[in-house]
Amino acid sequence: GVFAHLALLEARAYEAAVKQEETEQQEEKLARLKARVQELRLQRDKLRAQVEQQEKGQLGKEGALNPAQPSAQTVLEWKMKSLKAMLQIFYLTGISGKLTKQGVCFCISTAYEGTYLDFYHLDLLTKPEVQIYRHSIPIFIPLQQIAKKYLQTDIRRFLSVLSDHLNAYVGRRYQADQLQEHFSGQIEGTLQRNSLCNLLVFNYNVSSENKTFLFKVRLLYGDPCCSLPTEAVISST
Amino acid sequence: MDNSICKVYEDEIQLLEEEIKLLTEKYEDGQQESTFFSDEEILMSINSLQKEFQGESKGNEHPSDLKARLESLETDLSFLMKFTGIQFRSHSKKTVEKTGNRTVQKHRLSGNCHSLSFQLEFQLLEMQNKESVSAVITDLSILLESGEDSDVSKFVSSTEEHGNLLTFFRSLSSYAEWYEYRRCTFLHFK
Numbered sequence: 001g002v003f004a005h006l007a008l009l010e011a012r013a014y015e016a017a018v019k020q021e022e023t024e025q026q027e028e029k030l031a032r033l034k035a036r037v038q039e040l041r042l043q044r045d046k047l048r049a050q051v052e053q054q055e056k057g058q059l060g061k062e063g064a065l066n067p068a069q070p071s072a073q074t075v076l077e078w079k080m081k082s083l084k085a086m087l088q089i090f091y092l093t094g095i096s097g098k099l100t101k102q103g104v105c106f107c108i109s110t111a112y113e114g115t116y117l118d119f120y121h122l123d124l125l126t127k128p129e130v131q132i133y134r135h136s137i138p139i140f141i142p143l144q145q146i147a148k149k150y151l152q153t154d155i156r157r158f159l160s161v162l163s164d165h166l167n168a169y170v171g172r173r174y175q176a177d178q179l180q181e182h183f184s185g186q187i188e189g190t191l192q193r194n195s196l197c198n199l200l201v202f203n204y205n206v207s208s209e210n211k212t213f214l215f216k217v218r219l220l221y222g223d224p225c226c227s228l229p230t231e232a233v234i235s236s237t
Numbered sequence: 238m239d240n241s242i243c244k245v246y247e248d249e250i251q252l253l254e255e256e257i258k259l260l261t262e263k264y265e266d267g268q269q270e271s272t273f274f275s276d277e278e279i280l281m282s283i284n285s286l287q288k289e290f291q292g293e294s295k296g297n298e299h300p301s302d303l304k305a306r307l308e309s310l311e312t313d314l315s316f317l318m319k320f321t322g323i324q325f326r327s328h329s330k331k332t333v334e335k336t337g338n339r340t341v342q343k344h345r346l347s348g349n350c351h352s353l354s355f356q357l358e359f360q361l362l363e364m365q366n367k368e369s370v371s372a373v374i375t376d377l378s379i380l381l382e383s384g385e386d387s388d389v390s391k392f393v394s395s396t397e398e399h400g401n402l403l404t405f406f407r408s409l410s411s412y413a414e415w416y417e418y419r420r421c422t423f424l425h426f427k
Contacts, residue, residue: 029243030242030243030246033243033246033247033250034246036246036250037246037249037250037253040250040253040254040257041253043253043257044253044256044257044260047257047260047261047264048260050260050264051260051263051264051267054264054267054268054271055267057271070272070274072281072282072283072285072286072289073282073286075274075278075279075282076279076282076283076286076303076307078269078272078274079274079279079307080303080306080307080310081269082269083307083310083311083314084310085269085328085330086314086325086328087310087313087314087317089325089328089344089346090314090317090321090323092374092402092403092406093321093323093403093406093407094403094406094407095317095320095321096317097313097316097317098309098313099309099312099313099316104316109403110403111401111402111403111404113399113400113401114373114374114375114377114399114400114401114402115371115372115373115374116371116372116373116374116403156320160407160410160411163407167403
């Protein structure tokens with residue numbers, strides 16, 4: 001009757017209000033986004049002009065960039081940035097580090113061809129004699145052996161030999177990872193390897209004229225400072 | 238529909254934000270490259286900050302802390318150069334790309350290792366993963382003094398081809414050291 005009719009009208013009014021609110025919210029959102037886009041475009045255009053000005057300025061005329069006397073803060077920030085950038089670059093050379101109260105903390109970087117991989121830390125004390133305080137060298141690298149041989153007499157040699165071991169290990173591991181990643185279709189089962197990654201065993205298939213041949217491969221890397229295998233045994237299964 | 242217009246705006250916002258990041262870095266790099274302050278100017282700045290600071294503490298870093306930080310960086314740098322024998326004379330970098338978690342910078346580096354001087358140019362691509370940053374060298378170009386030695390030029394070309402910057406520095410270190418020894422030995426005989 002009347003009551004039901006009223007209830008229906010109320011429901012419709014409610015729906016209409018909700019829809020109205022949704023539309024308003026949507027319009028508000030659009031307006032906000034549009035304003036943000038304008039703001040960012042202005043900022044971007046300003047920066048573009050600044051960078052262009054900078055590049056032109058560098059082609060010859062002096063004074064265009066730093067007309068005012070720079071503040072002391074600016075000067076020191078420049079120096080800080082310059083020193084930090086130079087120190088950053090050192091990690092590309094393989095040996096980086098910083099002096100500590102009791103000695104020096106070295107950072108050994110490793111790479112395979114152009115890809116830099118892991119960093120290892122070596123915290124050394126220099127008094128009363130050179131000793132290893134802390135390190136992040138993996139346990140399967142013969143650190144103590146190398147230290148016993150070179151640490152006291154020739155610290156550069158010590159780091160160089162250690163670096164050889166680490167780079168070779170990381171190189172072998174990277175190659176094994178790449179093999180798994182890029183040839184997953186041809187490798188049957190899992191690629192087996194030890195922690196030092198100097199022994200790899202896997203099965204791989206080769207297809208030719210609709211026939212698939214399965215081979216078992218065993219690669220041995222006899223030289224711990226080398227990232228190429230010294231022995232390869234391939235057998236058909 | 239309204240939703241697709243929203244998406245268009247949101248996409249443009251993201252692109253603009255990335256472009257702004259790149260331009261900001263380019264501008265800062267440019268400022269850094271085109272300025273140079275001598276050691277005296279640096280000392281003067283430290284002194285002037287210390288005088289200013291006597292008045293108020295703006296919550297900024299105390300100038301003697303700043304001075305200590307600068308000195309510590311300088312000692313670390315000079316220690317590394319002395320220890321490795323690698324002295325960098327000049328270094329410049331230009332940000333070429335900065336999108337998402339990828340940064341590509343072009344570097345120019347010159348210096349010497351013991352008595353051999355070198356000049357390098359390369360591109361460094363850095364990608365931020367969840368836990369670490371990966372770095373890859375591309376477009377490596379090396380100019381090394383004593384490049385007349387055919388073994389050395391073969392080594393340099395092969396290093397350039399594979400982007401083997403790390404191997405270059407490690408081998409350069411020992412080659413330069415022995416080059417010095419040979420030079421001294423020959424002088425001894427003259």
